[in-house]
Amino acid sequence: MTALREVGILGTGSYAPERVLSNHDLEKLVDTNDEWIVSRTGMRERRLVSEGQATSDLACESAKRAMEDAGVGAGDIDLVILATVTPDHLVPSTACILQARLGLVNASAFDINVACSGFVTGMNVAKSLIAAGAYNRVLVIGAETMSSILNYKDRGSCILFGDASGAAVLGPYAGQGKILDMHTGADGTGGMSMVVPAGGSRKPCTPEVVAADEHKLVMKGNEVYKFAVAKFKDLVVEQLARTGYKPSDIDLVIPHQVNLRIIESALSRLDIDPARIYINLDRYGNTSAGSVPLALDEARRAGRFQSGSLVSLVAFGAGLTWASSLIRW
Ligand SMILES: CC(C)(COP(=O)(O)OP(=O)(O)OC[C@H]1O[C@@H](n2cnc3c(N)ncnc32)[C@H](O)[C@@H]1OP(=O)(O)O)[C@@H](O)C(=O)NCCC(=O)NCCS
Known part of the structure; x- marks a missing residue:
């Protein structure tokens, strides 16, 4: 092989x-x-x-x-x-x-x-x-x-x-940017906590559907909040366990830009200095799949990490789904 x-x-x-x-x-x-x-x-x-x-x-x-x-x-x-x-x-x-x-x-x-x-x-x-x-x-x-x-x-x-x-x-x-570790996962049982009910094959769009805004996102904010805090923490803990690094080895965590309270709440359960978390959600909000790569590119161009830095990417969202990656820049 x-x-x-x-x-x-x-x-x-x-x-x-x-x-x-x-x-x-x-x-x-x-x-x-x-x-x-x-x-x-x-x-x-x-x-x-x-x-x-x-x-x-x-x-x-x-x-x-x-x-x-x-x-x-x-x-x-x-x-x-x-x-x-x-x-x-x-x-x-x-x-x-x-x-x-x-x-x-x-x-x-x-x-x-x-x-x-x-x-x-x-x-x-x-x-x-x-x-x-x-x-x-x-x-x-x-x-x-x-x-x-x-x-x-x-x-x-x-x-x-x-x-x-x-x-x-x-x-x-x-x-440059060697990917050391990766992980993805899903839990479809939580799928209905963020859903666009209509516009697919289950409920095709009709004038009634549109009038009722069923082609728009519906979210159970509190359920998603709890999932996001727990999953953020688990992803980092498991990434460190798989690779043998300590929290202090990570130079920058680039999380999905979900909500500052979710990020701070997860961080309070991890031994990571808040100065090592990249945040730009104040300027862009949550841009879903755009969030991590936008933050990665911005942080890189702003010199927030350099050659040799250990950078952790952590993301979670609808599905429910999650993914992480550890990079030696
Ligand atoms: C949506 C979210 C910000 C709501 O914050 P919260 O502190 O949980 O607020 P609650 O839902 O408990 O609502 C508290 C009150 O604020 C009100 N409220 C909700 N949105 C509001 C808004 N934009 N402005 C003012 N008041 C608002 C609610 O109606 C409620 O009022 P009530 O007590 O009179 O019923 C929070 O649950 C969240 O961030 N969830 C995660 C969602 C997410 O990130 N999804 C994407 C994941 S990838």
């Missing part, structure tokens, strides 16, 4: 649309206020697409930046994995739309639907395929237009999310 190859992150990129929706803007849409949102979530503003902009448009920008950063051309990519719960269309996949847009003529392409765990899950799938020798340059993207499925009459959910995209090019390890 051929030995498995080591896999690295060759480049990263991200893109958030320009339009800003602040807490004060939300006060005009639903019965809420800036003080409530900041104290319960840590969020101050989020980005939204402009009229006519869709998930593939966000994905395209972040992918171009990641490919440029990695120094690869369109012909070099042999697989595109695009994580999203807000595809441009039900069919075809947004990955195929992107493949055509970027002229990735040598690439296979498919979407994965793992919600907020999407990018890290996509990375882990890519890592396995590259390690096995099946592909050489995989473009992994997390991209979401959450505003397209939010109910802006529901103050319990619409305040939390924004639109954004992030991407990475993975390939055989070449001295």
Whole structure:
């Protein structure tokens, strides 16, 4: 049997649309206020697409930046994995739309639907395929237009999310971003805690469905809150147990940007200095599959980690799903 190859992150990129929706803007849409949102979530503003902009448009920008950063051309990519719960269309996949847009003529392409765990899950799938020798340059993207499925009459959910995209090019390890450990998991019994009830085969869209906003996200906030705190803690503890590192060895944790209270609550159960957690949810909210790659790219470009740093990615979300990855940058 051929030995498995080591896999690295060759480049990263991200893109958030320009339009800003602040807490004060939300006060005009639903019965809420800036003080409530900041104290319960840590969020101050989020980005939204402009009229006519869709998930593939966000994905395209972040992918171009990641490919440029990695120094690869369109012909070099042999697989595109695009994580999203807000595809441009039900069919075809947004990955195929992107493949055509970027002229990735040598690439296979498919979407994965793992919600907020999407990018890290996509990375882990890519890592396995590259390690096995099946592909050489995989473009992994997390991209979401959450505003397209939010109910802006529901103050319990619409305040939390924004639109954004992030991407990475993975390939055989070449001295940067070696993936040391990965894990993914799911518990479908919790699936109905975050659901878009209609628009799929169970309940196709009709005028009645749309009038009742059943094509929009419905969330049991308290259930998700408890799951997220526990899963965040478990993912880090298990990652350290598998790899033999101590909490103090981790230079930066890049968590899914879910909610500052959830992150702080999980951290209080872990022996990790809060200064070693990357947070940008105050500026973008929760951008689902876009969240971790946007934070990874921002943190990297801001010099929050360097060559040799140990970086932990931790994500969890609807499904329920979760994924983690440990990287020696
Ligand atoms: C949604 C969330 C912020 C609600 O915070 P909370 O402290 O649990 O608030 P509760 O749901 O207990 O509601 C408390 C009160 O605030 C009200 N409230 C809810 N949203 C509000 C808002 N945007 N503005 C003002 N008041 C609000 C509720 O109606 C409730 O009022 P009541 O006591 O009169 O009934 C929190 O549960 C959460 O973050 N959950 C996780 C959701 C998530 O991150 N999902 C994505 C995971 S990937």
